[in-house]
Amino acid sequence: xxxxxxxxxxxxxxxxxxxxxxxxxxxxxxxxxxxxxxxxxxxxxxxxxxxxxxxxxxxxxxxxxxxxxxxxxxxxxxxxxxxxxxxxxxxxxxxxxxxxxxxxxxxxxxxxx
Amino acid sequence: xxxxxxxxxxxxxxxxxxxxxxxxxxxxxxxxxxxxxxxxxxxxxxxxxxxxxxxxxxxxxxxxxxxxxxxxxxxxxxxxxxxxxxxxxxxxxxxxxxxxxxxxxxxxxx
Numbered sequence: 142x143x144x145x146x147x148x149x150x151x152x153x154x155x156x157x158x159x160x161x162x163x164x165x166x167x168x169x170x171x172x173x174x175x176x177x178x179x180x181x182x183x184x185x186x187x188x189x190x191x192x193x194x195x196x197x198x199x200x201x202x203x204x205x206x207x208x209x210x211x212x213x214x215x216x217x218x219x220x221x222x223x224x225x226x227x228x229x230x231x232x233x234x235x236x237x238x239x240x241x242x243x244x245x246x247x248x249x250x251x252x253x254x
Numbered sequence: 255x256x257x258x259x260x261x262x263x264x265x266x267x268x269x270x271x272x273x274x275x276x277x278x279x280x281x282x283x284x285x286x287x288x289x290x291x292x293x294x295x296x297x298x299x300x301x302x303x304x305x306x307x308x309x310x311x312x313x314x315x316x317x318x319x320x321x322x323x324x325x326x327x328x329x330x331x332x333x334x335x336x337x338x339x340x341x342x343x344x345x346x347x348x349x350x351x352x353x354x355x356x357x358x359x360x361x362x363x364x
Contacts, residue, residue, distance in 0.1 A: 172350050174352075176354075181356075182356055182357075183256065183341060183354040183355050183356040183357050184296070184341065184343075184354040185256075185354075186351065186352070186353070189350065189351060191350055197351075199351070200353075231295060231296070235350070237350075240284075240301065240303060241301070242286055242288075242298030242299075242300070242301050243286070243288075243296075243298060243343075243352070244298065245288075245295035245296050245297070246295060247294065247295050248294075248295055
């Protein structure tokens with residue numbers, strides 16, 4: 142079955158460490174997104190990519206980096222510059238055009254220890 | 255700019271109806287609606303496009319007033335499975351970039 146796979150499900154980061162969250166989709170979707178969700182809050186856009194080798198900053202890109210070397214993969218790195226990284230991270234994808242809903246992965250819960 | 259959702263939370267008995275509103279300060283091209291169960295990923299319910307008609311998904315429907323830059327989600331004859339947090343996502347002039355509201359928590363009780 143097609144879908145989006147995020148890994149790991151839980152991740153613990155020490156202060157000063159960089160960590161990478163994986164997002165892989167086999168839906169042949171063109172666009173991919175990373176959102177951050179804090180308790181009781183909505184989703185905030187970190188980065189998005191509409192085609193391979195191209196990506197744009199979202200509303201809260203500081204302290205994060207991404208790459209899009211393959212259509213099916215869009216990994217997110219949380220760098221040490223991100224001062225408050227503890228959150229639930231969601232990856233999503235969709236087809237090009239404006240008529241399609243997003244498919245979300247099951248998320249990665251990142252905790253700073 | 256993130257859209258504003260209201261109410262923040264609503265408690266229903268099975269069979270009752272509810273309305274969730276989503277408003278934006280910017281002109282909208284489309285509005286998406288998603289439902290998220292606790293600890294899970296959001297699930298797409300429906301999309302309303304500029305110039306499009308009212309949509310429906312089972313007994314959940316939605317409308318989109320382009321002039322008022324608002325959308326409403328209607329939960330009709332609610333079922334226990336409708337419990338969760340509902341988010342609207344709005345698309346303005348930047349294609350493929352959704353801004354989400356803070357969510358409306360819906361609890362349906364027997």
